[in-house]
Each structure stands twice: as C-alpha cells, then as structure tokens.
Amino acid sequence: MPNDLPVAQGAPPAGGLKPLSERILPPEFYDSFITKRSKERIEDPIRSRLQLEDRPGTISMLAGKPNPETYPMTSLQFTLRDPVTNQEVPIALTEIELERSLQYSGSKGIPEFLEWLVGLQEFSHGRKPGEGWDLSFGAGSSDLIHKAILALLEEGDSAIIESPVYAGVFPVLHEAKCDLIELSGDENGIDTVALRKTLENWPKNKRKPKLLYTIPFGCNPTGVTSTIERRLEVLGLAREHNFLIFEDDPYYYLYFGSAPRPPSYFALEVDQPEVGRVVRLDSLSKVLSAGMRIGFLSAPQVISDAVLLHTMGSNLQPPTFTQVISWKLLSTWGYAAYQQHVYRVADFYRTKRDEFARLMDKHLTGLAEWTIPEAGMFFWFKLLLDGGDEGDSEALIRKEALEGGILALPGTVFLPSGGKTAYVRASFSLLPETMVDEGLRRLRVVLLKARGEA
Template sequence: MTESKVQALPVEFYTRFFSELATSRKPSPIRSLFPLERTPGLISLLAGKPNPTTFPLTSIKLTSRSPTNPGEEIVTEVNGKALAEGLQYGPSDGIPDLLNWLYGLQERSHGRKKGEGWRISVGSGSQDVIYKTFLDLFNTGETLLVEAPVYAGVSSIFSALRLELIEVETDAKGIVSQSLRSILENWPAGKPKPKALYTVPYGCNPTGMTAALERRKEVLELAHVHDFLILEDDPYYYLYFGQAPRVPSYFALELEEQNVGRVIRFDSMSKILSAGIRIGFVSGPEPILRSIDMHTGFSHLQPPSLTQTITFSILNAWGHDGFYTHTQAVSQFYHDKRDVFETAMKKHLDGLAEWTRPEAGMFFWFKLLIGNGTDEGDSESIIRTKAVERGVLALPGTIFFPGGKKSAYVRASFSLNTPEEVDEALRRLKLVILDARGEQA
C-alpha cells in the first residue's frame, strides 16, 4: 500500500477558528472511554447501558426496490448483533459499519481516502451537523461570507448567532469570484476577515444553479490566500442531471492544493433515501469533527443507532454500485420533472418571466417581469397575497437575501406536483403577473 502524499493542515491551524463555546467544552468522562470497551479481554463496568435482553424488538425486516431492477425487491432482515447495536447506545460520530460504508462512498465520489487528516461524523440529518458546525466555529457577531441568494433554512442559525453576513454575488455559474475577490481585497484594515464561506454548489436552493469548475477553483484559491474555510452544503450532489460530466466538489478539488483541510462538506440522504430517516453526515478536518462529536455528546449523545442500522442495511445490500444506480434513477426522475415544469413555464410565462434552466436539484428560480425599467420590481406582495388568493403557493425571492432586499425573483419547487397541477399553477400565476402589469389575459 503506497503512502498518501496528501498533506493535511496541522492541528494548531484550526485553533483560531473555534468559538468560545467549542473551546470551553470538556470531553465526557464516560463517552471518551467507550472505545476501550472494544479492547480484547477487557471487562467493562463503565457505562449505564441497558441490558439488550430487555428490549422487545427481535428482528426488523426491510423491503427495498432493487436499484438495478425496480421490478424486483430486496429483502433484508436486521437481527442478532446488528440489531443489538441498533438498539443500544453508540458512538457520537456514528456506528462503525455505516461510517465505513460512507468512507468508501467519499473515496469513490470525491477521491478522499481515510488517513489523510479528515474523517466523517453522522448526524440527525445534515441540518444537525450544519448547526453544530456553525456553533463550534462562530462567536456571536463574527463575520461570515454567504452566497446571495442563500438557502433560507440556515438563516435562523445566522440570526441566532447574530452573525455579520457579507453577501457574495452569484449567477448561473455560481459564486461570482470577482465579487468575492473584490470584497476580500477591499476589506477594512484592522477588521478580522471572515472565518468561512457558506455555499450550496449543486442545484442550489433557491437558485438551482450549479457552480462551474473555474469558479470553484477561483474560490478555493481565494480561501487559501485570504485564509477562510469553505462550508460546502451539498444535499443535491446526487441530483445532478446536466449533460456535461459532474463537476468535482470542493472537497475533491482541494486535493490539488498544497495543504488540504479548508473544506467542510455536508451530505444528506434525505433526497435519495428518505427525508424522514434523518441521516446526514459531515466530512472534514479531524480537529473540527472532534469538536462536533463533543457537541453531539453534550446535546443528544449520538445520532439514533436504529436509523443508522436500517440505513446501513439498505446501503450494504445495494453496495456502492447499486447506490450509484439508484441515484442515477433519482436524478433522471427530477430531470423529467424539471422538463415538465419548464414546458409549462414556456406555455404560460413566456414574456412574463425569465429563468435559467437548472441542471440539478428541484427548484426553478425565475424573475417576474414586473419592473418599470429603472426598478425590477418586488415579488413579495404578488406572491404572498395575490398568488395565494388565486390558489398558488410559492416563495418570494426576498426571503433568500439575508438583508431582506427587494427581489423580483420567485422560487418554485418541481419535486411533487403532477403535470396537470404544474400546468394549472402556472396558468394561475400568469393571471397574477398580468394583473400586476396592468394587462388583460
């Protein structure tokens, strides 16, 4: 086995990135000793774990569609040692079997191997590990770079920490690197520069954009020059349906850097296995992951062992090849959904809205043509009131801008509705837009 040439950043590099909350935590005197229980010959009197013979569940039978032949079903039974592990307390970072499977996934998807200064922690959905990461990296009032518009689901975290948000311009190719460069090169003297940049680079929620390769490389270069971390939130990575080959992730691209360890990557099983199963995971530098695990140990001890065991049973039955086959089918499903939605947009909104066709994810981001030449207009009242009155529910663009600026844009999801519902919704929206423009249908 050849020795890895990847050079990880030293542990002390991360010291200045941690929040006061993170540095004040002390390891649990009990959970920190859990790994010793696996020592051969050691008799553990350590933990107050309930005796598994008292648990009523004796087996769980799972039936899943075959990823290679949807007409067939794969039956997996969880029992014995695997079920016992799933019913018991477990490690804060996740059960070993699932972690090992995910390490294999990250190696195949992003070229990242174990033993290179990074590791994985499982969370109760990716939002769980995103929240912990922000609390572990930021003190109240510190500065964060965010792409604008930005995923509204993290805005409550930003608000709770009262972060100073610096909005970076985006377009159909992702973060406008020249905008980011200008912000950093003109940063006020004496003011600490931002610790991190938050981005959703594939099928971005809300814009649907997928960041181009050259933009990603420029952002990575700026991260190195201006010394910030990249928080890569990528729940739509496996929902890519563009015709061009998939662009490498930031997590993969940083292998081209002299030192690796500036990217913290968040993945989710919500869009490809089940939203309700609440399995997400974070991949990143060991010092930061240790802090996240300590946070987990303090808040709820661990991600649920049983849902991890169920998830692993399905993934293990499929294998990595089966997983990729499944995600290809899922991405094709959303590709078709996108085409249905765009067909209806062309039918009803041609000349009334502008958009760029998304190549990943499940959202259209389109601008209502309601301006007067000098002002693009604001979709807020139109979407929140007039559209709802006509029976259409979508999101006005303003909620995706941290500063709450006016926006003529609208975010619409194409994941659930039937073609008939899509057609009717956009027919109704057309009437709303015409009314806002003072025109007749």
C-alpha cells in the same frame, strides 16, 4: 444518463506540488478558526468512556443502557428495490443488528456505517482516509451544519455567504452573531471577481472572513451549479485570504446537467498547495429518505472533533436505528448499485425539470424570466412586475397567489438581510404534471391581474 459520478482523480499534482502528506494543514492551523465556546466544551464523562466497553474481556457496568429484553420490537424486515434489476429484495435485520439498532451507540456514528460512508467519499470524490480529514454522522446535514457553524463562527467573526441562499441556515448564522457578507452570483456560480474585490479591500483592522458558505450543486434556491473554473478560483482565494470553504452539498447526487459534472470542492482541494480548507456537508435526504435523517460531515480532524464534542453534549448521538437500517441498505447494494440508484434519482428529477420547464414556457412566457436548473429541485424565476429588477414578489406570492390557490416562496426569504426581490422559488420535485400545469396557470392568472391585464 447523468455524468459519471466518480470524478477524474489521481492526476499527478500540477505545477510540482509537494506530496499530499506535506500539504495537509496541521491541527494548529485551525486554532484561530475554532470558536471560544467550542474550545471550552467539555467531554461527556460517560460517552467518552463508551468505547472502553469494546476492550476484550471487559465487564461493563458503565452506562445506563436499557435491557433490550424489555423492548417490544422483536424483528424487522423491509423490502428494497434493487437499482439494477428493479426487483423487490427482502431484507431482514439479524437479531444482533436489531438489538444494536435499538441501543445507544457512539456519538460519531456506528463504525460499520462510518466505514461505508468513508468509502463512499473515496468512490465519489477520490478522497482517501488518512488525508487529514474525518467523517462524522449526524441527524441530517442540518444537525452538522448547525454544529460546524457554531464551532467556527462567533460574535465579531465574518463569513461570506452566497446570496440568495438556503434560508434554513439563517437561524444558526443568527445565533452565531457573526457579520455576513453577501455575495451574489450568476449562472456559473459565485461572483469571484466581487469576492476578490471584497477580500482585497478588506479593512486592515478587521480579521478577514473565516469561511465562505456555498451550495455548489443545484443551489437552493437558484438552481445554479458552480463551474469548475469558479470552484478553482474560490479555492485559490481561500488560500490567498485564509478562509475555509463550507461546502453544503445536498444536491450533489441530483446533478442532471449536460456538461460534465464538476468535481466537488472536497475533490478539487487534493490538487491544491494546501489541503484542509474544505468542510463538506453531505446529505442522503434527497436520495434515500429525508425522514431517516442521514447527513455526514467530512472535515479536517479538528473541526470534526469539535462537532463531535457538541453532539456528545447535546443530543448524545444520531439515532442508531436509522444508521443500522441505512447501513444495511447501502451495504446490501454496494457502491456500484448506489451509483445506479442515484443516476435513476437524477434522471427522475431531470424529467420533472423538463416537464416544469415546458409548463413554465406555456404559462409564464412574457410574465417571468428564468434559467433552466441543471441540478437540484428548484426553479428560481423573476416576475416581470412593474419596477423591473426593483419589483417585489413578496406581497403577491404571500397574499394574492395564495388566495389564487398557489403556494410558492417569495425570493426575499432567501436573502440573508431581507430586502426586495422580484424572484420566486418553486419546487418541482413532488407535483405530478397535471398539478404543475394547473398551478402555473393559476400563477399566470394572478400575474395578469397584478399587471392589470386580466
């Protein structure tokens, strides 16, 4: 079973820290972080009045809400596998819940679901409401990443990005037109020595990076989970050099390492001299459903508000339908059962990882090098091609491997500025053992051919 979810919390602040309430960064602190475009966003005059409908005794003629009597869906039931007993439990939405789920709702998320998620942050990260952060729900974490990046980065700004890194974040960074400083790492996480050097040698006439984007658990694509020591160093550097930590953490619940689970940045920052430098992105895509699009942002109030304003002016709100279903599901379970569920999910992927590792040994020993991931769903391996580290997997994976019947991603797609790399990313989440066996055998054939050894 993976390490306990709730992290060690509540230890008295080390080194005579002030009480937490005095360490929370004030709203003005973010003035120089929020982009011009974000500051200029205006409120949607209809959406911003929606909560007035809840005033007792109010007769609302406000919004263009459709009449649910016209909707064809009349009931909704589903079954839920109980994580503790493994029994299939029938769940039905009440008439009111169904009606609610089919109607517009607030841009931030429906209150009962937000409340459940705030409770989850306390359960998993020891962060309590009222500590200077707020939570917003989005259509997957991608939705919130996009909006938070545009709230914080614009032309002329700099950002540090772990590299190689999740390629899905490149389009919005490109849209933000910011300068990216790529930071490599090792099996312990970000290279903090290089980070310090970069920051200490930063040109005097240029603003230091506003943020550092990192995927601290089971990084996509490298599979690396950052150690607690590295995380603490990054937090220290953030304070010293005044940047925010953008913690994109969809693999948090997919940790199956043998070492104790490191706390998140969000958890660790409460014991720092300043609190409010972490923008945390959570996703339930990997543990509940990717199709329901459940992501949430836990960030300083000012940043959360900026994201909310973006939502109001773009997609109005995340879907009420999936919020009601997710809330029903999660509140039926409660936190303890949710914890059991994510343990099971992590165990499942640990088994998949072990299968994949065994088959990597069988087929690719001597042809590739890799480290074993301890979270997430990816193997990141270096092909031993001519040219060693300078080798390039791109053409081989794009053409020869595909022709040989195997599809994976060449490492170059995860480099923010492109370039050659001998690395390849393979996902181990979905395939049954027999197909992994066959896929890696095919890759072996392709590699042997490329090396002239077939």
